[in-house]
Amino acid sequence: MSDDYLIKADGIEVSIGGRRILSHADARVGAGEIVTLIGPNGAGKTTLLRVMLGLMSADRGTVQRRAELTIGYMPQKLVLDPALPLTVNGFLGLGIPRGDTGHGRRLAVLDEVGAGLVADSPIGDISGGEMQRVLMARALLREPDLLVLDEPVQGVDVVGQADLYALIRHIRDDRGCAVLMVSHDLHVVMAATDRVICLNQHVCCAGHPETVSRHPEFVSMFGENVAAELAVYHHRHDHDHDVHGDVVPHHDHDHDHEDYSHG
Amino acid sequence: MDDFLIRAGIAGLLVAALAGPLGAFVVWRRMAYFGATLSHSALLGIALGLLMGVAPLFGVVAVGIVVALMLGFGNRGGKAGVLSEDTLLGIMAHGTLAVGLVVISFMDDVRFGLMGYLFGDILAVGTGDLYVLFGGSVVVLLALAVLWRPLLAATVNEELARVEGVPVAAVRIGYMVLLAVTVALAMKIVGILLVTSLLIIPAAAARWHSRTPEQMAVLAALVGGVSVLGGLAASYIVDTPSGPSIVVVALVLFVLARAMATVTR
Numbered sequence: 001m002s003d004d005y006l007i008k009a010d011g012i013e014v015s016i017g018g019r020r021i022l023s024h025a026d027a028r029v030g031a032g033e034i035v036t037l038i039g040p041n042g043a044g045k046t047t048l049l050r051v052m053l054g055l056m057s058a059d060r061g062t063v064q065r066r067a068e069l070t071i072g073y074m075p076q077k078l079v080l081d082p083a084l085p086l087t088v089n090g091f092l093g094l095g096i097p098r099g100d101t102g103h104g105r106r107l108a109v110l111d112e113v114g115a116g117l118v119a120d121s122p123i124g125d126i127s128g129g130e131m132q133r134v135l136m137a138r139a140l141l142r143e144p145d146l147l148v149l150d151e152p153v154q155g156v157d158v159v160g161q162a163d164l165y166a167l168i169r170h171i172r173d174d175r176g177c178a179v180l181m182v183s184h185d186l187h188v189v190m191a192a193t194d195r196v197i198c199l200n201q202h203v204c205c206a207g208h209p210e211t212v213s214r215h216p217e218f219v220s221m222f223g224e225n226v227a228a229e230l231a232v233y234h235h236r237h238d239h240d241h242d243v244h245g246d247v248v249p250h251h252d253h254d255h256d257h258e259d260y261s262h263g
Numbered sequence: 264m265d266d267f268l269i270r271a272g273i274a275g276l277l278v279a280a281l282a283g284p285l286g287a288f289v290v291w292r293r294m295a296y297f298g299a300t301l302s303h304s305a306l307l308g309i310a311l312g313l314l315m316g317v318a319p320l321f322g323v324v325a326v327g328i329v330v331a332l333m334l335g336f337g338n339r340g341g342k343a344g345v346l347s348e349d350t351l352l353g354i355m356a357h358g359t360l361a362v363g364l365v366v367i368s369f370m371d372d373v374r375f376g377l378m379g380y381l382f383g384d385i386l387a388v389g390t391g392d393l394y395v396l397f398g399g400s401v402v403v404l405l406a407l408a409v410l411w412r413p414l415l416a417a418t419v420n421e422e423l424a425r426v427e428g429v430p431v432a433a434v435r436i437g438y439m440v441l442l443a444v445t446v447a448l449a450m451k452i453v454g455i456l457l458v459t460s461l462l463i464i465p466a467a468a469a470r471w472h473s474r475t476p477e478q479m480a481v482l483a484a485l486v487g488g489v490s491v492l493g494g495l496a497a498s499y500i501v502d503t504p505s506g507p508s509i510v511v512v513a514l515v516l517f518v519l520a521r522a523m524a525t526v527t528r
Contacts, residue, residue, distance in 0.1 A: 073427070078419075095427055
């Protein structure tokens with residue numbers, strides 16, 4: 001892969017309270033690319049994201065951003081204190097610079113993410129799925145080069161999840177912005193991603209979803225069944241079946257993933 | 264009408280105009296105890312002001328800003344991080360109040376109206392006080408207008424605001440300093456022990472009848488203004504203590520606002 005990146009993290013090390021969260025973690029996002037960080041709970045996915053966003057400092061390692069990179073950030077969840085009266089419209093206005101807060105533009109972006117109907121609702125009255133879309137609208141209003149999403153489908157039902165991932169893809173295709181997201185929901189996310197970074201304190205493997213799903217470390221992390229299921233899901237004709245009908249990967253497939261040394 | 268009553272009314276309305284929007288942020292950011300800590304520390308400020316021969320108001324502002332900065336910067340990680348904000352505020356509030364009382368007890372030569380500072384003495388507001396109050400109010404409200412959007416963004420969600428480029432820490436400390444100045448200015452009206460109520464009660468009453476933060480801030484100022492005038496009237500007519508009377512009127516308005524919210528729903 002070329003050196004043309006929007007954001008790049010190298011050799012990130014983070015310990016919290018004596019516990020190692022990340023060691024030698026690397027990640028980079030190129031223009032227009034959808035990159036997903038996956039890994040088990042406690043693997044440090046959100047930590048890596050927070051370091052890359054500058055919300056947290058790393059003990060070691062560097063984060064480089066392209067000059068004047070505009071980031072749209074969608075946090076995992078946003079709990080608003082009910083004592084603060086705020087409409088969806090007012091909430092959206094807070095994310096963009098003063099004087100650039102045209103009502104029409106806000107409505108257009110709300111429509112784009114499929115939440116046009118809640119524009120004037122108090123933010124406490126909308127559903128979890130609507131909230132995710134409103135958060136996405138706020139990120140998009142900044143016209144970001146990079147959209148960063150932390151578990152974008154949390155608290156959304158299965159149908160809604162597929163819709164949201166479709167929306168993320170659609171936004172990328174439409175606007176050409178890159179997407180970096182965290183997810184532990186393997187099935188849906190793998191289909192909507194260009195490149196997967198599989199994290200468990202360090203980067204176990206990274207590359208195209210189908211390649212990663214056959215990587216030995218991925219298989220040992222998520223188990224044979226999940227890995228096999230994903231391989232089937234993404235790559236029906238690229239594997240063999242053994243005599244019991246179980247899936248076995250090809251032995252001669254071409255790797256296009258990057259190998260990482262384990263620290 | 265008597266001059267002192269007109270001065271008292273103007274002073275009270277100025278303080279209500281400040282306490283409305285600043286108090287709304289106290290309610291949104293759950294800083295009621297911080298407000299109480301600031302006002303308790305005011306007694307130490309008064310004592311130090313008297314000791315050094317400057318106006319007590321400046322002592323109060325100085326101590327309030329020091330307290331705000333200590334809490335704004337001091338409680339960050341490390342060994343100190345094991346104690347909760349709540350505990351630190353409790354120590355600070357009553358520690359400064361006690362030190363203030365002890366310092367004052369040494370000052371036999373000062374004719375000192377402790378009750379006036381504790382419960383307010385709005386009827387004793389002089390013309391000079393009014394100028395100071397007016398100037399202070401204008402400065403605080405202008406600063407708040409500048410701070411409004413970033414402060415609101417940081418109040419809604421600090422991390423989102425940070426990623427979007429808001430200097431969250433600076434904005435928070437700026438607000439704490441404004442609050443310290445407001446407490447110092449309001450002290451004369453309702454007194455150290457009741458200042459927090461003027462910040463919280465009108466804002467809370469306004470909540471049920473507001474759809475936007477701006478509406479809530481303005482409505483809180485109005486509720487505060489009515490409380491001040493109502494309390495003054497009661498104090499003048501029935502000869503009740505002015506500070507507590509203002510708070511009692513605010514309390515009645517709060518209950519009415521709550522009842523109206525139930526009825527209209």
